[in-house]
Amino acid sequence: MTESKAAQPEGAAKPRRRQARGERRVQQLLDAAANVFCRSGYTSASTNAIAREAGVSPGTLYQFFPNKEAIAVELGERLTHQMRQAHGLIFTVENASLPLGEMLDAVLDPMIEFNCANPAFLALIHSSEAPGRVVEEHDALHLTLQARVEELIGRYQPALPADRRARTATMAFQLFKAGLDLILCHQGAEREAYIAETKAALYGYLAPVIGTEGAPAP
Template structure:
């Protein structure tokens, strides 16, 4: 007896360009609906209407709204991973890569904070997605550790552990504050994170 299909997976993988375009329309419409209406009111009926499709057409691609959300979370995670990899690819001083990394990640989230709150706070986390999150976090921590060890101006006590604190601090503060504090804009959040992380690292030399 074949294993039950995960409710968080798309129904099929498109093979033709037209089908890929339709699936992309659904994903883009879902992003708009979740940003405007939130998770509870972001129904498949609303998503289908926003995409200009029948509900039956939507169900040909996705079994439910959670499956669409998981696809959106994966796309967000891969965007973050590619950004981190590109910025941390070459050895540079802390004062160069830390502001650039923080700015890039803040601006990815500030582009649509209401959507990212749904993705971060309410989207399901099936095991394979959690595994990918942990992998991405480990890769980011390893890249930061490499930069910290290569920086001649830093002599850290435990660069491996401190790299993990850096990654966790940047990630958690962005998710906590983007869209939640109207009096704190993106540029101010960037400066606060950079100041906090820099002082943390300097305290552990």
Template sequence: MSPERGANTRRTPVQERSVATVDAIVEAAAQVFARHGYEAGTTNRIAERAGVSIGTVYQYFPDKDAILVALVEEHLDGALAALTPLLTDLVVRSPPVEEGIPRMLQALVELHRRHPALHRVLFEEAPRPEALRHRLDRTVGAAVDAVTGYLESRPEVLPPDRRLAAQLVVQIGETVTHNLVINPRDGADPESYVRETEVLLVRYLTGR
């Protein structure tokens, strides 16, 4: 089995020095993938960028996909940390849909703008091992749960199945912001598409 394509199990670091080494490898992978893409982002390049030997990389990660999973998990942790306060505020404060939907879409835009090249590699070029698919599903599920709670608190929301409505809001918001921020069309203004998406979702949810 090629070391680039083995199982996605990885050794969990315990000592502080080991944790620092793993962090350096994951950060190097982010830079290598963003610059070279997934296929050309080899473990040799990652090791060189991290300033460690290839043996050290394989000491903690059995293959490139295991590094990818760690990198995506780190990315998702950051996304959840950024979005959780917003989603919690929507549920607790329950602003009108005309206010809540734009806030949600703008937060998604800002997340996608942080590392567009890396984001493209992680979610368009790279394969999705089973562990990664499960983690993505859990993350989307948490967002849908929060949006469902928000929609249930708003009397102006018309669709009777609030969870189905929340799934549509999350998927449409993610798809629009991803495609227009990560892969902008020539001359396209992402903000104009976001505004039209706000209109689309608000009209779907409220009929206004």
């Protein structure tokens, strides 16, 4: 009894190299899933197609994920975590002190870049059969992002009533989402044109409400 207890930690501990190999395989499968979800949609995607995209056998895939839903949940969690980290880098006092046009560049460019690099994020959310956990985490992220926008607006116009600030944040966020859908549907020069149009729409909407000068120092 004593010997088995003493031996358990050593037997249970995975070699670091094996863990690194496993993590690389998981990331390989998630990258493949992202490609398949974007190309075929979540509903039509299959574990066989994901395994084929990753260049592995279905048996190898099942060593890491029991089904397609588990893959989608893991992919959604990782992308949501990355987006939350990005929030802390763009919704800053420094960016709030910029004139409106420069602030929009500083805030929107990283968000657009992230979504263009990870189109599977919206492909999952737009699916009517996306796992509930993925949708719940996205909704929570949505609320956090909208709260950050509302806080940013408050920095530019501290005297703005709370209900007007919330309404303005909601409208601004919806304008961005509509523009983002168009941005992701295009490539090259057309994508750049829609990025410029999205920023122009937000500038035109926000300027009369919060002004065009940088927020006062806190």
